[in-house]
Structure formats: C-alpha cells, structure tokens
Amino acid sequence: DTEVTQTPKHLVMGMTNKKSLKCEQHMGHRAMYWYKQKAKKPPELMFVYSYEKLSINESVPSRFSPECPNSSLLNLHLHALQPEDSALYLCASSLSGTGGTEQYFGPGTRLTVT
Amino acid sequence: RKEVEQDPGPFNVPEGATVAFNCTYSNSASQSFFWYRQDCRKEPKLLMSVYSSGNEDGRFTAQLNRASQYISLLIRDSKLSDSATYLCVVNTPTSNTGKLIFGQGTTLQVKP
Numbered sequence: 001d002t003e004v005t006q007t008p009k010h011l012v013m014g015m016t017n018k019k020s021l022k023c024e025q026h027m028g029h030r031a032m033y034w035y036k037q038k039a040k041k042p043p044e045l046m047f048v049y050s051y052e053k054l055s056i057n058e059s060v061p062s063r064f065s066p067e068c069p070n071s072s073l074l075n076l077h078l079h080a081l082q083p084e085d086s087a088l089y090l091c092a093s094s095l096s097g098t099g100g101t102e103q104y105f106g107p108g109t110r111l112t113v114t
Numbered sequence: 115r116k117e118v119e120q121d122p123g124p125f126n127v128p129e130g131a132t133v134a135f136n137c138t139y140s141n142s143a144s145q146s147f148f149w150y151r152q153d154c155r156k157e158p159k160l161l162m163s164v165y166s167s168g169n170e171d172g173r174f175t176a177q178l179n180r181a182s183q184y185i186s187l188l189i190r191d192s193k194l195s196d197s198a199t200y201l202c203v204v205n206t207p208t209s210n211t212g213k214l215i216f217g218q219g220t221t222l223q224v225k226p
Contacts, residue, residue, distance in 0.1 A: 042201060042216035042217065042218055045214075056213060088155075090157055102148060102160050103160075104160065105157040105159070107156070107157050108156075110155075
C-alpha cells in the first residue's frame with residue numbers, strides 16, 4: 001500500500017485566518033515532504049523532514065510553519081497568507097530521507113486565499 | 115541551464131502510436147532517476163524508476179544514458195488514458211537528503 005492521505009481536500013481562507021493542513025502515511029517511511037504546486041508548473045519543494053527532524057527549509061516565508069508530531073504525521077500551519085499563496089499543496093513520503101528513493105504523493109490540498 | 119530539462123510539448127498522437135519523451139540533466143553525479151505521471155488537477159504518481167540497464171513495464175520503457183546525461187521514456191500502443199503530463203525527476207547528489215529536482219513536464223494528448 002503506497003497511500004499518503006491529506007486533509008482537507010479544499011480550503012478557502014482569508015488573509016487573517018489561521019489554518020492547518022494535515023498529512024498521514026502508514027508505510028513506515030522515515031522522510032516526509034511538503035511541496036507547493038502552481039498551475040502548469042512542477043512541484044516546488046518547501047520542507048523536508050527526515051526521522052522527524054526538519055532537514056530542509058527551502059527559504060519558505062515564516063507564514064508557513066511545518067510540524068512533524070511523529071513519523072506518520074506531518075502538518076503545515078498557515079497564518080496570514082497572501083493571495084499568491086493559492087496553490088495545490090502536496091505532501092509526499094519516502095522510505096529514506098537520504099536520497100535516491102521514490103517519493104509517494106498524497107492527493108493534495110487545493111488552497112485558495114481570498 | 116536548468117538542472118532537468120524536458121520538451122514541454124504538447125505531443126498530440128493518435129491511439130496506438132508510439133511516442134518517446136526525452137529529458138536531460140545537468141549534474142553528472144546524479145544517481146537516481148524517475149518518471150512520474152500527473153493528471154490534470156491530481157497529484158504526481160510514480161510511473162517508474164529508471165535503472166542503468168534500462169527497464170520496461172508493460173508498454174512503458176525507460177532508458178538512461180549516463181554519458182550523455184539523458185533519460186528517455188517510450189510509450190508503445192498509446193491509449194487515451196495515457197493523456198497526462200510526464201515529469202522527469204532526478205535526485206540531487208550534493209546533499210544527503212531526499213531532495214528531488216523536477217523537470218517542467220511533457221504534456222501528452224492521445225486522440226481517438
């Protein structure tokens with residue numbers, strides 16, 4: 001089973017709201033990722049967690065705050081977003097965080113910031 | 115030069131056709147290579163990993179040419195359901211992390 005789940009599927013939020021995106025995997029993978037994808041563009045890496053520790057932050061603005069409560073869960077906390085942050089947010093996981101292994105993506109959360 | 119380059123297409127082919135996509139990568143030390151498929155408004159799905167000896171999965175064949183830093187994907191007997199964007203993906207060997215570099219994607223439209 002190569003399933004990564006994400007909630008919610010869709011989210012509309014105002015610029016002053018605080019919301020969270022959730023991601024879960026039960027494949028025993030030790031690395032989890034957040035990506036942002038705009039229309040007709042490839043996914044853009046935001047954060048990498050390896051063995052529950054943040055290993056990569058791709059200079060993401062602080063209005064995005066990741067959290068990894070345990071090896072199966074990954075959250076992305078959102079606060080004071082801008083309309084240009086509207087995008088598909090994808091979570092992925094891989095067996096190892098040391099590179100070279102396949103990443104499996106969740107279905108994504110489609111975020112609209114009004 | 116982009117780290118991973120693909121022809122964006124679109125490739126418009128009739129059902130039953132054979133179509134090939136190419137991808138070049140800039141870092142000769144890259145070790146892992148993948149093809150992902152992404153349908154409109156869906157997540158990328160792993161199509162196949164690409165091995166040095168080349169590999170085949172049904173109608174799909176992937177090849178790697180390390181000397182030319184070139185990866186290809188061949189689809190035989192195209193089906194309507196093959197219509198999607200195909201992403202060439204390469205790992206970054208310079209960091210001991212799972213960071214992948216995505217090409218811009220090649221769009222395939224299979225027509226009846």
